[in-house]
Amino acid sequence: MAADHVDVLIVGAGLSGIGAAVHLGRECPGKTYAVLEARGAIGGTWDLFRYPGIRSDSDMYTLGYSFEPWTDPKAIADGDSIRAYVRRTAREYDVERHIRFHHWALRAEWDSATARWTVHAHRDDTGEDVTLTCGFLFTNSGYYRYDEGYTPRFPGVERYAGTLVHPQHWPDDLDYAGKRVVVIGSGATAVTVVPAMAERAAHVTMLQRSPTYVIALPSRDRFADAARRWLPPKAAYAVVRWKNVTLGVANFQLSRRAPGVVKRFLRRAAKGRLPSGYDVDRHFSPRYDPWDQRLCVVPDGDLFAALSAGRASVVTDTIDTFTEHGIRLASGEELPADVVVTATGLNLLALGGITLTVDGAEVDLASTVAYKGMMLSGVPNFAMTIGYTNASWTLKADLVATYVCRLLHHLDDTGRQIVTPLAPDTDDLEPIIDLKSGYVLRAVDQLPKQGPQAPWRLHQNYPRDVRLMRHGPLTDGVRFDRAGVPATAATTSGGTDA
Numbered sequence: 001m002a003a004d005h006v007d008v009l010i011v012g013a014g015l016s017g018i019g020a021a022v023h024l025g026r027e028c029p030g031k032t033y034a035v036l037e038a039r040g041a042i043g044g045t046w047d048l049f050r051y052p053g054i055r056s057d058s059d060m061y062t063l064g065y066s067f068e069p070w071t072d073p074k075a076i077a078d079g080d081s082i083r084a085y086v087r088r089t090a091r092e093y094d095v096e097r098h099i100r101f102h103h104w105a106l107r108a109e110w111d112s113a114t115a116r117w118t119v120h121a122h123r124d125d126t127g128e129d130v131t132l133t134c135g136f137l138f139t140n141s142g143y144y145r146y147d148e149g150y151t152p153r154f155p156g157v158e159r160y161a162g163t164l165v166h167p168q169h170w171p172d173d174l175d176y177a178g179k180r181v182v183v184i185g186s187g188a189t190a191v192t193v194v195p196a197m198a199e200r201a202a203h204v205t206m207l208q209r210s211p212t213y214v215i216a217l218p219s220r221d222r223f224a225d226a227a228r229r230w231l232p233p234k235a236a237y238a239v240v241r242w243k244n245v246t247l248g249v250a251n252f253q254l255s256r257r258a259p260g261v262v263k264r265f266l267r268r269a270a271k272g273r274l275p276s277g278y279d280v281d282r283h284f285s286p287r288y289d290p291w292d293q294r295l296c297v298v299p300d301g302d303l304f305a306a307l308s309a310g311r312a313s314v315v316t317d318t319i320d321t322f323t324e325h326g327i328r329l330a331s332g333e334e335l336p337a338d339v340v341v342t343a344t345g346l347n348l349l350a351l352g353g354i355t356l357t358v359d360g361a362e363v364d365l366a367s368t369v370a371y372k373g374m375m376l377s378g379v380p381n382f383a384m385t386i387g388y389t390n391a392s393w394t395l396k397a398d399l400v401a402t403y404v405c406r407l408l409h410h411l412d413d414t415g416r417q418i419v420t421p422l423a424p425d426t427d428d429l430e431p432i433i434d435l436k437s438g439y440v441l442r443a444v445d446q447l448p449k450q451g452p453q454a455p456w457r458l459h460q461n462y463p464r465d466v467r468l469m470r471h472g473p474l475t476d477g478v479r480f481d482r483a484g485v486p487a488t489a490a491t492t493s494g495g496t497d498a
């Protein structure tokens with residue numbers, strides 16, 4: 001039986017996959033597409049994570065889609081509202097009927113002779129193996145493993161008699177009211193879960209090996225409230241979005257150029273929200289520079305408020321061992337705990353774990369170079385969405401989807417079927433992600449590289465990318481071919497062919 005065929009196959013029905021499908025439907029209405037989703041629901045991250053307090057840490061005017069105004073007054077929104085927004089978008093833009101749930105894409109094989117991908121998926125509801133073909137493969141599969149969060153091996157953990165929970169797998173029935181809780185970690189999840197659990201727990205201790213930069217921001221944006229009063233929703237959304245983009249870029253650039261100034265500012269801001277005499281340097285002054293890791297936002301300073309009220313505390317120390325009733329630290333101190341939450345992070349996973357082959361040869365991701373942060377050298381008719389590390393993910397996701405639509409039009413207009421990025425002629429390659437967070441460092445060797453300059457460099461700069469991806473050339477660093485030209489010809493030849 002012939003496999004199902006679509007022009008574009010999107011993998012993932014999270015924030016990015018739904019956005020990609022909307023762009024495709026609006027900007028390339030003549031193209032057929034399907035969305036493969038491994039889970040049984042829309043929303044990805046915003047459906048999976050259910051820990052107390054789950055929320056965005058960037059503002060929704062930039063985490064929302066360019067085409068669908070975020071109208072909720074909360075600028076930093078809870079997980080339920082974000083999930084509802086993604087689902088509503090899928091419904092309103094007629095994406096739902098294109099989604100094939102419970103389809104886990106495993107392997108994709110490119111064939112230059114037919115200019116097609118054959119994609120193999122497994123259905124976890126029926127147990128069937130399914131094959132589809134497509135002209136263009138577009139992964140929107142996020143950046144981490146869904147089946148398992150990251151937990152380091154803690155000594156003595158098997159002795160611990162309390163409840164151990166990872167935020168990625170939160171039990172629906174976990175009752176922590178009146179209990180002593182220890183949250184291990186200092187990242188975005190830890191700073192979210194600590195004040196949320198402190199509302200009902202007897203006490204919550206955030207146990208961190210080393211501090212993170214934490215900044216309090218208002219959960220409601222007064223400028224946005226005013227813009228909504230004076231302007232129609234779409235115009236208000238665009239104005240606030242650009243205001244937030246500009247502030248974000250300025251903040252990032254200042255952190256890179258004058259890290260000392262930003263460090264002092266963040267320290268002073270934290271100190272101002274904590275009780276006098278609090279050891280800010282020990283608990284809130286990291287050794288690294290701002291934006292070497294993502295800054296942690298706490299809406300309305302909720303973490304600082306919980307610390308000031310004595311409902312929560314921070315301990316900066318290392319774990320010697322778990323005991324039967326809690327955790328013993330290197331300092332000798334014991335933290336009794338009825339519940340331990342391991343907010344220790346994610347396991348990075350590129351392309352949702354899909355293996356790619358091109359004309360029979362397996363693609364080694366680590367030896368590819370990312371083109372405009374969204375295609376891979378030597379891999380034809382393929383794009384992936386990876387959001388910004390220093391700004392909202394969706395800003396980049398929207399640009400990638402628009403760029404894919406421009407490329408598809410260009411192929412049609414020029415009578416070609418294949419587009420392949422050509423690896424840059426340089427050894428000056430760097431990791432694709434420049435963050436020094438643990439979850440990045442653990443996996444960076446297996447990821448594609450970036451080159452020294454455009455179109456191989458990720459500038460992590462939205463205004464610059466708008467110029468490059470919405471209005472810039474489509475023909476730099478790539479080769480366009482008709483079906484039948486083997487991909488190896490494209491990867492070894494220099495120059496471009498528009």
Ligand SMILES: Cc1cc2nc3c(=O)[nH]c(=O)nc-3n(C[C@H](O)[C@H](O)[C@H](O)COP(=O)(O)OP(=O)(O)OC[C@H]3O[C@@H](n4cnc5c(N)ncnc54)[C@H](O)[C@@H]3O)c2cc1C
Pocket residue numbers: 011012013014015016017036037038039042043044045046049055056057058059063103104105106140141142143144146189351352353354385387391392393394
């Ligand atoms: C707790 C948390 C909070 C975050 N907060 C923010 C924030 O405030 N701002 C921000 O910019 N970013 C944030 N991020 C990053 C966040 O993941 C992105 O903002 C965004 O949700 C990513 O959307 P996505 O659709 O690309 O990926 P995901 O949300 O991860 O969705 C990917 C989808 O693809 C599916 N999938 C994966 N592999 C396959 C496969 N092989 N076959 C079929 N389907 C597959 C998954 O099941 C999932 O539904 C946060 C991340 C986490 C974990």
